Amino acid sequence: MQLYYRICEKESTISHVGRYDNLSKKTILRKSWASLADQLTEYEKVIFIHDEVCSETLKWLDDNCNALREFVEVPKHDFEYHQHTITLIDELEKRIKNNNDFHILIEDDYLFAPKALATIRSLEKLYGAFFVPYDYPDRYRDKDSVCQVILGQTCHWRTITSCTMTIGASSQVWEKYIPQLKEAAPTSNDKVFEEIFKTAPCISPIPGVATHLTAHHHTPYFNVVKRLEEVSNG
16 A cells, blocks of 8 residues: 655645644644554555655655655645645656555644544455545535445445545556546646546545544544644644
């Protein structure tokens, strides 16, 4: 399994949505990685795609990663031009060739439950489309929302119709949609997935095993306060 962990220490957000509990970006970044790092095994590789990140943070990430890892620096760019996403998709395109791995894109403001990667691994060789580890509360308020529920090895999963750029799939699935993703990359337009999911479904676990650390989009039944207390940010 290959994880593309995107990191940035800029305080401003692309979406202009506030961060959880007004935490700083540096704190969220470190809490996010700390919640995931001890779940890695020798079978994973992490590609850190870093955009304006200080050397201290890069060293901290290197010191707190027991898996194979590689650091890819994003060239300097204007805020409006999303070179960080272009670099991400370029790296993904290079690495999906001639392998059968899961490739998971991860933004640095998600907090993971202790068994998040185990839940993801349970899908390997069983599911040929997209998946995400988190959930959103508004999916349960939309009366017109229709989904399918799938029984997995460790939990139930439900189909979803939209997502952010924290998402995974096998190399064969990603390869089919690289052209659409490259077109969307300069603006990080995650609406591209709404079109993709019309031909390749996406599922999320019930309950979710990660949560977005924004002010408003917490995964139902995910105890954010408890999990933040459990992980160290160095």
